[in-house]
Amino acid sequence: MRSCQMAEEWIDEPLDYKLFPLVGINSPASDYAPVLFGDDKLVFTSSRSDAAGEDIYGWTGEKHSDFFLATKNGMNEFDNVVSFSDTLNTSVNEGTITFTADFQEAYFTQCGNDEDDGDDYCGIYYSSFNDGVWSLPEQVVLFESDSINVGQPFLSPDGKSLFFSADAPGGIGGKDIYVSELELLGWGVPKNLGPRVNTIDYEGFPYLHSDGKLYFASNGHLGMGGLDIFSA
Numbered sequence: 001m002r003s004c005q006m007a008e009e010w011i012d013e014p015l016d017y018k019l020f021p022l023v024g025i026n027s028p029a030s031d032y033a034p035v036l037f038g039d040d041k042l043v044f045t046s047s048r049s050d051a052a053g054e055d056i057y058g059w060t061g062e063k064h065s066d067f068f069l070a071t072k073n074g075m076n077e078f079d080n081v082v083s084f085s086d087t088l089n090t091s092v093n094e095g096t097i098t099f100t101a102d103f104q105e106a107y108f109t110q111c112g113n114d115e116d117d118g119d120d121y122c123g124i125y126y127s128s129f130n131d132g133v134w135s136l137p138e139q140v141v142l143f144e145s146d147s148i149n150v151g152q153p154f155l156s157p158d159g160k161s162l163f164f165s166a167d168a169p170g171g172i173g174g175k176d177i178y179v180s181e182l183e184l185l186g187w188g189v190p191k192n193l194g195p196r197v198n199t200i201d202y203e204g205f206p207y208l209h210s211d212g213k214l215y216f217a218s219n220g221h222l223g224m225g226g227l228d229i230f231s232a
Contacts, residue, residue: 007224024079025070029062033096040072043084045095053091064093087134096152100159104129109151122151142180142190143168157210165204172198177206197232
Protein backbone atom coordinates (compact mmCIF):
# COMPACT_ATOMS: atom_id res chain seq x y z
CA MET A 1 0.00 0.00 0.00
CA ARG A 2 2.84 2.35 0.86
CA SER A 3 4.48 1.67 -2.51
CA CYS A 4 1.26 2.62 -4.32
CA GLN A 5 0.97 5.84 -2.34
CA MET A 6 4.62 6.77 -2.93
CA ALA A 7 4.38 5.93 -6.65
CA GLU A 8 1.65 8.54 -7.10
CA GLU A 9 3.86 11.15 -5.40
CA TRP A 10 6.96 10.20 -7.42
CA ILE A 11 5.07 10.43 -10.72
CA ASP A 12 4.16 14.04 -9.91
CA GLU A 13 7.77 15.00 -9.11
CA PRO A 14 9.71 16.73 -11.93
CA LEU A 15 12.80 14.85 -13.12
CA ASP A 16 16.22 16.47 -13.40
CA TYR A 17 17.32 14.16 -16.22
CA LYS A 18 16.07 12.97 -19.59
CA LEU A 19 15.99 9.46 -21.04
CA PHE A 20 16.79 8.72 -24.68
CA PRO A 21 16.44 5.32 -26.38
CA LEU A 22 19.67 4.20 -28.05
CA VAL A 23 17.96 3.48 -31.35
CA GLY A 24 21.19 2.47 -33.06
CA ILE A 25 21.80 -0.52 -30.80
CA ASN A 26 18.39 -1.59 -29.47
CA SER A 27 16.85 -4.69 -31.03
CA PRO A 28 13.52 -6.59 -30.73
CA ALA A 29 15.30 -8.92 -28.26
CA SER A 30 16.59 -8.13 -24.76
CA ASP A 31 19.43 -5.56 -24.68
CA TYR A 32 20.83 -4.67 -21.26
CA ALA A 33 23.81 -4.15 -18.91
CA PRO A 34 25.73 -1.57 -20.99
CA VAL A 35 29.24 -0.56 -19.93
CA LEU A 36 31.49 2.06 -21.49
CA PHE A 37 34.57 0.60 -23.18
CA GLY A 38 37.23 3.26 -23.65
CA ASP A 39 36.29 6.70 -24.90
CA ASP A 40 34.09 5.80 -27.84
CA LYS A 41 32.81 2.23 -27.41
CA LEU A 42 30.00 0.52 -25.52
CA VAL A 43 29.81 -3.17 -24.60
CA PHE A 44 26.37 -4.56 -23.79
CA THR A 45 24.52 -7.85 -23.39
CA SER A 46 21.94 -8.96 -25.92
CA SER A 47 19.98 -12.04 -26.94
CA ARG A 48 19.45 -10.72 -30.48
CA SER A 49 19.42 -13.02 -33.50
CA ASP A 50 23.18 -12.48 -34.07
CA ALA A 51 24.06 -14.15 -30.76
CA ALA A 52 26.14 -17.33 -30.98
CA GLY A 53 24.48 -20.74 -31.02
CA GLU A 54 21.05 -21.75 -32.20
CA ASP A 55 19.29 -22.78 -28.96
CA ILE A 56 16.36 -20.83 -27.55
CA TYR A 57 16.48 -20.07 -23.83
CA GLY A 58 13.36 -21.48 -22.17
CA TRP A 59 12.99 -18.64 -19.63
CA THR A 60 12.90 -15.86 -22.23
CA GLY A 61 11.94 -17.42 -25.55
CA GLU A 62 15.00 -15.71 -27.03
CA LYS A 63 18.49 -16.86 -27.98
CA HIS A 64 21.16 -17.23 -25.30
CA SER A 65 22.73 -13.83 -24.63
CA ASP A 66 26.16 -12.65 -25.79
CA PHE A 67 28.34 -9.52 -25.64
CA PHE A 68 28.18 -6.94 -28.41
CA LEU A 69 30.28 -3.88 -29.15
CA ALA A 70 28.93 -0.55 -30.44
CA THR A 71 30.79 2.58 -31.56
CA LYS A 72 29.90 6.09 -30.46
CA ASN A 73 28.43 8.28 -33.19
CA GLY A 74 27.41 11.65 -31.82
CA MET A 75 26.82 12.76 -28.24
CA ASN A 76 24.18 10.19 -27.28
CA GLU A 77 24.27 7.77 -30.19
CA PHE A 78 25.92 4.40 -30.72
CA ASP A 79 25.77 2.17 -33.79
CA ASN A 80 27.84 -0.26 -35.89
CA VAL A 81 27.07 -3.19 -33.56
CA VAL A 82 29.37 -6.23 -33.85
CA SER A 83 30.11 -9.30 -31.73
CA PHE A 84 32.49 -8.32 -28.92
CA SER A 85 34.61 -11.47 -28.75
CA ASP A 86 34.44 -14.93 -30.31
CA THR A 87 36.34 -16.20 -27.27
CA LEU A 88 33.90 -14.92 -24.66
CA ASN A 89 30.68 -15.48 -26.62
CA THR A 90 29.50 -19.10 -26.61
CA SER A 91 26.26 -21.01 -27.18
CA VAL A 92 25.25 -20.50 -23.52
CA ASN A 93 24.30 -17.30 -21.68
CA GLU A 94 26.96 -14.64 -21.14
CA GLY A 95 26.17 -11.24 -19.68
CA THR A 96 26.92 -8.27 -17.41
CA ILE A 97 30.60 -7.66 -18.07
CA THR A 98 32.92 -5.36 -16.10
CA PHE A 99 36.46 -4.23 -16.91
CA THR A 100 39.60 -3.04 -15.16
CA ALA A 101 40.45 0.64 -15.62
CA ASP A 102 42.83 -0.12 -18.52
CA PHE A 103 40.27 -2.42 -20.22
CA GLN A 104 42.82 -5.26 -20.35
CA GLU A 105 40.95 -7.57 -17.94
CA ALA A 106 37.29 -8.53 -17.74
CA TYR A 107 34.92 -10.27 -15.33
CA PHE A 108 31.53 -11.48 -16.51
CA THR A 109 28.67 -13.90 -15.91
CA GLN A 110 28.34 -17.21 -17.72
CA CYS A 111 25.53 -19.67 -17.08
CA GLY A 112 26.16 -23.29 -17.95
CA ASN A 113 28.75 -24.46 -20.45
CA ASP A 114 29.11 -25.84 -23.94
CA GLU A 115 29.48 -29.41 -22.65
CA ASP A 116 25.71 -29.80 -22.07
CA ASP A 117 26.30 -31.69 -18.82
CA GLY A 118 23.18 -30.35 -17.13
CA ASP A 119 25.07 -27.71 -15.11
CA ASP A 120 23.15 -24.48 -15.72
CA TYR A 121 24.43 -22.62 -12.65
CA CYS A 122 25.78 -19.13 -13.24
CA GLY A 123 29.31 -18.18 -12.29
CA ILE A 124 31.75 -15.30 -12.65
CA TYR A 125 34.53 -15.76 -15.18
CA TYR A 126 37.78 -13.91 -15.85
CA SER A 127 39.56 -13.14 -19.12
CA SER A 128 42.54 -10.97 -20.08
CA PHE A 129 43.35 -9.20 -23.35
CA ASN A 130 46.64 -10.32 -24.88
CA ASP A 131 48.03 -9.93 -28.40
CA GLY A 132 44.73 -8.63 -29.72
CA VAL A 133 42.48 -11.40 -28.37
CA TRP A 134 40.67 -12.23 -25.13
CA SER A 135 41.97 -15.32 -23.34
CA LEU A 136 39.86 -18.40 -22.67
CA PRO A 137 37.72 -17.58 -19.61
CA GLU A 138 38.56 -19.04 -16.20
CA GLN A 139 35.93 -19.32 -13.48
CA VAL A 140 36.43 -17.20 -10.38
CA VAL A 141 35.64 -19.49 -7.44
CA LEU A 142 34.11 -17.41 -4.63
CA PHE A 143 32.10 -20.03 -2.71
CA GLU A 144 32.94 -23.63 -1.78
CA SER A 145 29.69 -24.97 -3.23
CA ASP A 146 29.29 -25.22 -7.00
CA SER A 147 25.48 -25.10 -6.76
CA ILE A 148 25.25 -21.34 -6.05
CA ASN A 149 24.26 -18.89 -8.75
CA VAL A 150 26.86 -16.11 -8.81
CA GLY A 151 26.82 -13.28 -11.32
CA GLN A 152 26.40 -9.64 -12.31
CA PRO A 153 29.94 -8.67 -11.26
CA PHE A 154 31.13 -5.10 -10.93
CA LEU A 155 34.77 -4.20 -10.34
CA SER A 156 35.38 -1.10 -8.22
CA PRO A 157 37.23 1.79 -9.92
CA ASP A 158 40.46 0.89 -8.08
CA GLY A 159 40.16 -2.79 -9.06
CA LYS A 160 40.36 -4.00 -5.47
CA SER A 161 36.70 -4.85 -4.76
CA LEU A 162 34.46 -7.20 -6.71
CA PHE A 163 30.73 -6.70 -6.13
CA PHE A 164 28.25 -9.32 -7.32
CA SER A 165 24.86 -10.95 -6.72
CA ALA A 166 24.43 -14.49 -5.40
CA ASP A 167 21.84 -16.83 -3.89
CA ALA A 168 24.28 -18.27 -1.34
CA PRO A 169 22.92 -20.11 1.72
CA GLY A 170 22.75 -17.98 4.85
CA GLY A 171 21.93 -14.83 2.93
CA ILE A 172 19.14 -12.42 3.68
CA GLY A 173 16.97 -13.04 0.62
CA GLY A 174 16.67 -14.85 -2.68
CA LYS A 175 19.55 -12.91 -4.24
CA ASP A 176 21.87 -10.72 -2.17
CA ILE A 177 24.75 -8.42 -3.08
CA TYR A 178 28.18 -9.45 -1.84
CA VAL A 179 31.66 -7.98 -2.07
CA SER A 180 35.03 -9.74 -2.24
CA GLU A 181 38.31 -7.92 -1.64
CA LEU A 182 41.45 -8.57 -3.68
CA GLU A 183 44.10 -10.31 -1.59
CA LEU A 184 47.64 -11.53 -2.26
CA LEU A 185 46.48 -14.94 -3.49
CA GLY A 186 43.24 -13.89 -5.18
CA TRP A 187 39.74 -12.81 -4.18
CA GLY A 188 38.88 -13.11 -0.51
CA VAL A 189 35.86 -14.63 1.22
CA PRO A 190 32.69 -12.82 0.05
CA LYS A 191 30.95 -10.54 2.54
CA ASN A 192 27.20 -9.95 2.48
CA LEU A 193 26.43 -6.21 2.34
CA GLY A 194 23.86 -6.67 5.09
CA PRO A 195 20.20 -5.78 5.69
CA ARG A 196 20.47 -2.08 4.86
CA VAL A 197 21.10 -3.04 1.23
CA ASN A 198 19.78 -6.59 0.96
CA THR A 199 16.17 -7.62 1.61
CA ILE A 200 14.26 -10.90 1.69
CA ASP A 201 13.65 -10.48 -2.05
CA TYR A 202 15.99 -9.80 -4.99
CA GLU A 203 19.02 -7.52 -5.12
CA GLY A 204 21.42 -7.48 -8.04
CA PHE A 205 23.29 -5.54 -10.74
CA PRO A 206 25.58 -3.59 -8.35
CA TYR A 207 27.52 -0.56 -9.60
CA LEU A 208 29.93 1.40 -7.41
CA HIS A 209 30.49 4.99 -8.52
CA SER A 210 33.85 6.65 -7.91
CA ASP A 211 32.15 8.97 -5.38
CA GLY A 212 31.38 5.97 -3.15
CA LYS A 213 27.68 5.63 -3.97
CA LEU A 214 26.46 2.09 -4.68
CA TYR A 215 23.67 1.69 -7.23
CA PHE A 216 21.75 -1.58 -7.48
CA ALA A 217 18.46 -3.15 -8.56
CA SER A 218 15.91 -4.46 -6.05
CA ASN A 219 12.30 -5.54 -5.81
CA GLY A 220 12.43 -5.66 -2.00
CA HIS A 221 12.78 -1.97 -1.15
CA LEU A 222 9.92 0.51 -1.38
CA GLY A 223 9.65 1.32 -5.08
CA MET A 224 7.47 1.71 -8.16
CA GLY A 225 7.14 -2.05 -8.68
CA GLY A 226 9.26 -4.89 -10.01
CA LEU A 227 13.01 -4.24 -10.12
CA ASP A 228 13.80 -0.57 -9.46
CA ILE A 229 17.14 1.23 -9.16
CA PHE A 230 18.29 2.23 -5.68
CA SER A 231 21.43 3.81 -4.24
CA ALA A 232 23.25 3.54 -0.93
